[in-house]
Amino acid sequence: MDKELKKLVFATNNRHKLDEAREILAGRFEILSLTDIGCSDDIPETAPDLKGNALIKARWIYDRYGYDCFADDTGLMVDALGGEPGVMSARYAGPGHDSEANMMKLLKNMEGSADRKAHFSTAVVLIMEGKEYLFEGRVEGRIAETPGGENGFGYDPVFVADETGKRFAEMSAEEKNAISHRGRAMRALADFLDRGGLPR
Numbered sequence: 001m002d003k004e005l006k007k008l009v010f011a012t013n014n015r016h017k018l019d020e021a022r023e024i025l026a027g028r029f030e031i032l033s034l035t036d037i038g039c040s041d042d043i044p045e046t047a048p049d050l051k052g053n054a055l056i057k058a059r060w061i062y063d064r065y066g067y068d069c070f071a072d073d074t075g076l077m078v079d080a081l082g083g084e085p086g087v088m089s090a091r092y093a094g095p096g097h098d099s100e101a102n103m104m105k106l107l108k109n110m111e112g113s114a115d116r117k118a119h120f121s122t123a124v125v126l127i128m129e130g131k132e133y134l135f136e137g138r139v140e141g142r143i144a145e146t147p148g149g150e151n152g153f154g155y156d157p158v159f160v161a162d163e164t165g166k167r168f169a170e171m172s173a174e175e176k177n178a179i180s181h182r183g184r185a186m187r188a189l190a191d192f193l194d195r196g197g198l199p200r
């Protein structure tokens with residue numbers, strides 16, 4: 001019989017993120033989603049930055065449900081737009097969370113801009129036995145003039161990664177995860193957990 005793994009909640013119900021986390025942390029932890037712990041709360045994301053929002057989500061679960069847990073928050077920061085959409089990436093085109101509308105607003109705001117530089121950042125906050133830890137991941141790239149590619153989600157059709165010269169939407173999940181903001185932050189978390197929660 002499999003040995004009982006320690007439970008760790010990932011404060012999300014996003015299938016794609018859960019699959020990715022389960023793959024990275026395979027064999028070390030049983031990763032539970034919000035649904036798995038019976039949480040259907042609309043957790044507020046009201047902080048002015050990614051770290052703050054990840055912290056709100058992780059504290060919400062730790063304080064109310066009593067599980068060791070981690071939470072993430074991601075933003076796309078575009079230089080020519082002064083770092084927008086940033087912490088507002090999911091709601092850039094207003095309430096409704098429509099990725100297509102967000103992307104179209106971004107392309108419109110970038111019209112005529114020669115500076116296309118941008119990066120994705122992810123903050124992951126882990127709370128374990130009451131202690132809080134932060135992990136970050138970042139990927140550099142630029143905003144394409146037009147959408148392209150078939151894969152991924154969100155801003156993937158317009159984000160060209162410097163490391164591959166391809167849009168995220170033109171890359172396989174493995175290729176993207178190997179260099180992506182979230183992949184990097186999640187591997188930093190996994191690395192920390194592998195060392196028994198000791199700083200490097």
Ligand code: IMP
Pocket residue numbers: 072073074075076089090091099102152153154155156168180182
């Ligand atoms: P979240 O914090 O992971 O929910 O991300 C906030 C928003 O950033 C999402 O709604 C997406 O629009 C965008 N986003 C996050 N990660 C990615 C990604 O890997 N590719 C494209 N867009 C992303």
